[in-house]
Amino acid sequence: ETGVTQSPTHLIKTRGQQVTLRCSSQSGHNTVSWYQQALGQGPQFIFQYYREEENGRGNFPPRFSGLQFPNYSSELNVNALELDDSALYLCASSPQGGNTGELFFGEGSRLTVL
Amino acid sequence: RKEVEQDPGPFNVPEGATVAFNCTYSNSASQSFFWYRQDCRKEPKLLMSVYSSGNEDGRFTAQLNRASQYISLLIRDSKLSDSATYLCVVSPSGSARQLTFGSGTQLTVLP
Numbered sequence: 001e002t003g004v005t006q007s008p009t010h011l012i013k014t015r016g017q018q019v020t021l022r023c024s025s026q027s028g029h030n031t032v033s034w035y036q037q038a039l040g041q042g043p044q045f046i047f048q049y050y051r052e053e054e055n056g057r058g059n060f061p062p063r064f065s066g067l068q069f070p071n072y073s074s075e076l077n078v079n080a081l082e083l084d085d086s087a088l089y090l091c092a093s094s095p096q097g098g099n100t101g102e103l104f105f106g107e108g109s110r111l112t113v114l
Numbered sequence: 115r116k117e118v119e120q121d122p123g124p125f126n127v128p129e130g131a132t133v134a135f136n137c138t139y140s141n142s143a144s145q146s147f148f149w150y151r152q153d154c155r156k157e158p159k160l161l162m163s164v165y166s167s168g169n170e171d172g173r174f175t176a177q178l179n180r181a182s183q184y185i186s187l188l189i190r191d192s193k194l195s196d197s198a199t200y201l202c203v204v205s206p207s208g209s210a211r212q213l214t215f216g217s218g219t220q221l222t223v224l225p
Contacts, residue, residue: 035215042217045213102148103213
């Protein structure tokens with residue numbers, strides 16, 4: 001069984017640029033969530049995708065957007081990067097509807113904005 | 115006020131010690147409760163769900179007090195491998211739609 005994989009693992013961008021992060025969900029999981037984890041903090045919910053539709057969104061501005069593809073993989077796009085966007089971005093997948101409450105996280109993409 | 119508050123620690127305890135972590139949450143509509151564990155520079159992983167009646171998994175015991183909006187985790191007979199950050203997590207529904215994480219409590223078990 002393949003777990004959640006994310007790419008890239010590390011990247012450096014400058015303020016104002018755009019970034020796309022990618023995630024492949026665990027086999028059999030059709031729900032994908034994205035979380036932002038700043039240093040020393042717990043993960044913060046960005047949004048969730050289920051059946052290619054956004055299925056819940058946290059308190060993040062519209063410059064954070066996403067997609068889910070028919071194979072359940074997902075992308076997180078962040079436009080007009082700000083210094084505070086520097087964080088670990090975690091993708092998590094869960095079985096249908098995520099009813100068990102367990103999320104399976106990837107190892108994350110560590111973004112540094114200079 | 116944060117939605118989920120935890121003592122950040124760090125907790126430094128000797129092997130074999132018993133250690134307890136506490137957590138409070140502000141949203142009284144929260145329905146599901148969990149403890150996740152995050153090793154240094156790794157992803158969070160589910161440690162255990164927390165049920166109203168309290169539940170135990172080996173050396174780990176979780177308690178929930180809905181009236182006080184308080185969650186606890188007790189670790190008995192600490193092992194070196196228990197060293198990690200423990201994240202208290204709540205959800206407003208029965209699903210994983212939107213988990214709200216605390217900032218975590220760092221535990222180091224010393225030989």
